[in-house]
Amino acid sequence: MHEGKLKNIWGYIGVGLRELFWIVSAGAVIFGGIAGFKYLGENREVVKVEPVSRPITLVKTIDLNPINAPLPIRGEGFVQPFRIASLASQVGGQVVKLHPAITERGIFKIGDVLVRLDDSAERASLTQTIANIEATQARLDLNALLLKRTESLRASGTTSQATLDQVRSQKSELAANLNSLQAAKKSAEVALNRKVVKAPFNGSVLSKSVEIGTVVNGGQSIAEIFTQSRMEINVPVREADAALIPGLFSGAAPVATVSIEFAGKTFLWAANVSRVAPNLDVRTRTLAVTVELNDIAAIGTQQDETLASGAPPAMINSFAKVVIQGIHPDDTFPIPSTALHAGKYLWLFAPSDTNGGVLRVLEAELIHVDGETSYVKIKNLPKKLRLITTALSTAQDGMRLRDVRDDLIDIPTPLEQVADE
Incomplete structure (x- = not known):
C-alpha cells in the first residue's frame, strides 16, 4: 500500500514537470518575439517620401473649323x-411601216407616227361607207323634190293623201339611213386611225419587239419608249x-x-x-x-x-x-465620328503657357452624320482649342496632355545632312 502511494506522487511530479516545460517554452518564444521586434524597430531603414512623377499623355489633335457650305x-x-411605256396598237394587223426612231433607236416627237399597220380593209370599208352616204344623200335630195311636187298636187286635189304620206315616209326612212351611214363612217374612221400608232410624248426608243411584216395582236408590245430628255x-x-x-x-x-x-x-x-x-x-x-x-x-x-x-x-x-x-446652320463643325464620345461629348486640347496643355471636356449637339464625319453644334467655343482624335483610357477634365504636333522636331533631309558633313 505504501508503494502505491509513492507511485501516485511520482506521477503527479511528472505531470507538473511537463506543464512547467511548456510554460517555459511559451515564455521563451514570447520573449524572443518581443526582443526581435525591438531589434528590427531600432535598426529599420527610414524611407524618404518623394513625389511621384507621372508621365504626360501624348495626343493627336486637329483644328476645329466651322462649315462654310450647306450640310x-x-x-x-x-x-x-421620267416616263417609260410599252408601245402597242389597240387592234391587230400586219406591220407595214416603222418610224426610223424605232429601227435605229432614235429620237421622236409627240404625235409622230411610229407604227403603221395594214389598213387596206379599213380604207375599203370607209370608201364603201362614203359611197353609200353619197347615194343616200342623192335619194334624199330627189325625195325632197318629189315631196314638194306631191304637196302641190295634193293642194290642188289632183293626188290622194295616201300618196303624200308615202313620200313623206320615204323621206324619213332615207334620213334615218343617212344618219346610220354617217355613224358607220365615224366607226370606219376610228378603225382606220387605230391602224396608226402615234408617239404619246417626246422621247426615244429603248427596245423594239417587231419588224416590218410581223402580224401583231391588239395590245401586243411593239416597242418600249422613254423620255430621254x-x-x-x-x-x-x-x-x-x-x-x-x-x-x-x-x-x-x-x-x-x-x-x-x-x-x-x-x-x-x-x-x-x-x-x-x-x-x-x-x-x-x-x-x-x-x-x-x-x-x-x-x-x-x-x-x-x-x-x-x-x-x-x-x-x-x-x-x-x-x-x-441641306441647311447651313451656325456654329456647326465637321469632326471625325470617332471623336464624339457618348453621343455628345468632345475632348478638347487647351494649350497652356507652359509646356503642353490640359484636357477640356465640352458638350456638343449632334446635328448630322455623314458617313465617318459628324456635324456638331458648339455654342461659344473658346478660341485656340483643338479637337483630340486620340483614344484615352481615362479622360478627366483638367488632366495634363501634350500635343504631338507641338513636339515635332525638324528632321534634316539627306541633302542637308551631306551639306553639314
Missing part, C-alpha cells in the same frame, strides 16, 4: 426615265436627314448634285428635288425623294476627266450618288 444629305439610287433618281432618305432639307415638304426644289462613274471616270450633273413620296417605306422607314436632272446634256467632270468616246449620257440603270443641299 450634305447623301443618298444613292439608279437612274430611271428627263431622267430621275429615287433616293431613300432617313427621316432625320429629310428634316434638314429646306423646303422639302413645302413645294420647293432643293438643289442637288448627281455623280455617276463610267469607265473609271466620274461625271456630274446638276439636279433638283422634283417630288417626295407621300409614304414611308414599311421595312426601312425611309422617305423616297425623287431627284431630276436639270439638263442631261450639261455634264461636268471631276478635275479633267475625259474619254475618247466623249462624255456618256445619264444611262438608264446607272448607279448614281446624290448629294442634296
Whole structure:
C-alpha cells in the first residue's frame, strides 16, 4: 500500500514537470518575439517620401473649323426615265411601216407616227361607207323634190293623201339611213386611225419587239419608249436627314448634285428635288425623294476627266450618288465620328503657357452624320482649342496632355545632312 502511494506522487511530479516545460517554452518564444521586434524597430531603414512623377499623355489633335457650305444629305439610287411605256396598237394587223426612231433607236416627237399597220380593209370599208352616204344623200335630195311636187298636187286635189304620206315616209326612212351611214363612217374612221400608232410624248426608243411584216395582236408590245430628255433618281432618305432639307415638304426644289462613274471616270450633273413620296417605306422607314436632272446634256467632270468616246449620257440603270443641299446652320463643325464620345461629348486640347496643355471636356449637339464625319453644334467655343482624335483610357477634365504636333522636331533631309558633313 505504501508503494502505491509513492507511485501516485511520482506521477503527479511528472505531470507538473511537463506543464512547467511548456510554460517555459511559451515564455521563451514570447520573449524572443518581443526582443526581435525591438531589434528590427531600432535598426529599420527610414524611407524618404518623394513625389511621384507621372508621365504626360501624348495626343493627336486637329483644328476645329466651322462649315462654310450647306450640310450634305447623301443618298444613292439608279437612274430611271421620267416616263417609260410599252408601245402597242389597240387592234391587230400586219406591220407595214416603222418610224426610223424605232429601227435605229432614235429620237421622236409627240404625235409622230411610229407604227403603221395594214389598213387596206379599213380604207375599203370607209370608201364603201362614203359611197353609200353619197347615194343616200342623192335619194334624199330627189325625195325632197318629189315631196314638194306631191304637196302641190295634193293642194290642188289632183293626188290622194295616201300618196303624200308615202313620200313623206320615204323621206324619213332615207334620213334615218343617212344618219346610220354617217355613224358607220365615224366607226370606219376610228378603225382606220387605230391602224396608226402615234408617239404619246417626246422621247426615244429603248427596245423594239417587231419588224416590218410581223402580224401583231391588239395590245401586243411593239416597242418600249422613254423620255430621254428627263431622267430621275429615287433616293431613300432617313427621316432625320429629310428634316434638314429646306423646303422639302413645302413645294420647293432643293438643289442637288448627281455623280455617276463610267469607265473609271466620274461625271456630274446638276439636279433638283422634283417630288417626295407621300409614304414611308414599311421595312426601312425611309422617305423616297425623287431627284431630276436639270439638263442631261450639261455634264461636268471631276478635275479633267475625259474619254475618247466623249462624255456618256445619264444611262438608264446607272448607279448614281446624290448629294442634296441641306441647311447651313451656325456654329456647326465637321469632326471625325470617332471623336464624339457618348453621343455628345468632345475632348478638347487647351494649350497652356507652359509646356503642353490640359484636357477640356465640352458638350456638343449632334446635328448630322455623314458617313465617318459628324456635324456638331458648339455654342461659344473658346478660341485656340483643338479637337483630340486620340483614344484615352481615362479622360478627366483638367488632366495634363501634350500635343504631338507641338513636339515635332525638324528632321534634316539627306541633302542637308551631306551639306553639314
